[in-house]
Amino acid sequence: MAKPTVILVGADKGGVGKTTVARTLLDYFGAHQTPTRAFDTESPRGTLKRFHPDVTEVVDMTEVADQMKIFDTLGSADARVTVIDVRAGLLSPTLQALSDIGFLESAKKGQITFAVFHILGPSIASLNEIAETSRFVGDANYFLVKNRINDTTFFEWDPKTYNSYFKQIKGASEISIPKLNEMACEQVEVASQPFVSFIANKDTKGQTANYSFVLRGYVRHWLGNVWSEYDRVKLIDLVAPKVEKVENVRQQAAG
Amino acid sequence: MSFRHSVTIVASPRSRVGKTLLSRLLTDFHAQEGREVAAFDLNSGGGTLAAFAPEKTTVSEIADIKGQIALFDRLIADDGVTKVVDLGHESFAGFFALAAQIGFVEEAHRRAIAPAILFVITPDATAVEAYRGLRARFPQAVLAPLHNEIFGTAQHRDKYDLAGHGALLTHLPLLAPGVRKYIETPPFSFSDAALASSRIPLEVQVELQRWLRRVWREFRELDLRILLADLQSSIGLGT
Secondary structure (H helix, E strand, O other), X not given: OOOOEEEEEEOOOOOOOHHHHHHHHHHHHHHOOOOEEEEEOXXXXXXXXXXXOOOEEEOOOOOHHHHHHHHOOOOOOOOOEEEEEOOOOOHHHHHHHHHHOOHHHHHHOOOOEEEEEEXXXXXXXHHHHHHHHHHHXXXXXXXXXXXXXXXXXXXXXXXXXXXXXXXXXXXXXXXXXXXXXHHHHHHHHHHOOOHHHHHOOEOOOOOEOOOOHHHHHHHXXXXXXXXXXXXXXXXXXXXXXXHHHHHHHHHHHHO | OOOOOEEEEEEOOOOOOOHHHHHHHHHHHHHHOOOOEEEEEEOOOOOHHHHHOOOOEEEOOOOOHHHHHHHHHHHOOOOOXXXXXXXXXXXXXXXXHHHHHHOHHHHHHHOOOEEEEEEEOOOOHHHHHHHXXXXXXXXXXXXXXXXXXXXXXXXXXXXXXXXXXXXOOEEEOOOOHXXXXXXXXXXXXXXXXXXXXXXXXXXXXXXXXXXXXXHHHHHHHHHHHHHHHHHHHHOOOOO
């Protein structure tokens, strides 16, 4: 039985692109045929659910019942990967809750693979968030995501300052999300489709749509660059370690 | 696939090598062959092709996203219309960078549209390097080198790697100097009907028709090369 993976996507600040990153992750795992489910904590209405309705459930992370819905089903769910899009301001409280219920301890023991995608915002407050978050993540796979999708001019922090925060976390990796053309970004929003469906020119019913070829090209190029970043940090190996992959190949070969 | 559904980009990183004349000729050639044709003028400062063939030409630009959509979405439309792009030298780098980024050639193939680049060869290193770059970037497109005979014999052809899809040298024959002035006042069409009704002196018309016959022959050979390249790739023979 494969070890379940939980990926927390969050930031304490709003509007930094948490849901966008969560969407690229769902597309990425989909492209790698990795069964994935998602939880959108923007209760009662979730943006992530709008784009990936088939695999997403809206939950309230402050409710114990919903916490149970996520974490008590990790071993039994068909999905191998659970992506949680954490609402703005709830990253630290969520990590605290995970610590309280013993989830982080389980991750530490290797029973669960746990990763945090911490989306950084433009202000120095984001750097302070790193310090706050690092208290919890410990041995988790911690990814600091610089989201440039809207070409914000914020990543001009003094390198010394940034490194002083970055180096607080052993094994933290940096991921850079490149800029996407504004109109292309806007059209995907309007289409309410996963990025891969927009690129394939498919509407919500799976029928051929009439999206601009140029905009689809921009999105394809951008998503390819985002996925290159995930490849670079070996994200798929994290979810499906090589040993398991070899076993799968052997099983398949055995028929 | 046939050349009827093609997008031909007339290109060179150099100015004043005859791209607009070629685009005018290609546009009229397709029309003469009974094809519905649309031309796109990507020259800055006045839109010369648009001045010569206003009814068939759209003035385009790719500096912003709206212009890019207006141009490329039309080029890729599966509407059976043959398209000719007069790519001004200022737009050369930007056009091909964008085409590579958005996967223009691949999408064209998916839609059974033959993308061809008619590249005017010149002896300078910039053009030679640009040609090599296009070959490497767009291996699926027909890259057809063309020599404009107004520049003398093509002694620089050895600088170009003439291999692959459609890469035999196409020629734009030299037009007698006395005739040239008659074709350079816009609007102007090389169609039989337009020439017959023009006020060009008879002896000039005869010379012009003789030149056009050579031009059309070159274009027909280019047609066949593109068709052959398409057939080869469709049955997996490559180049």
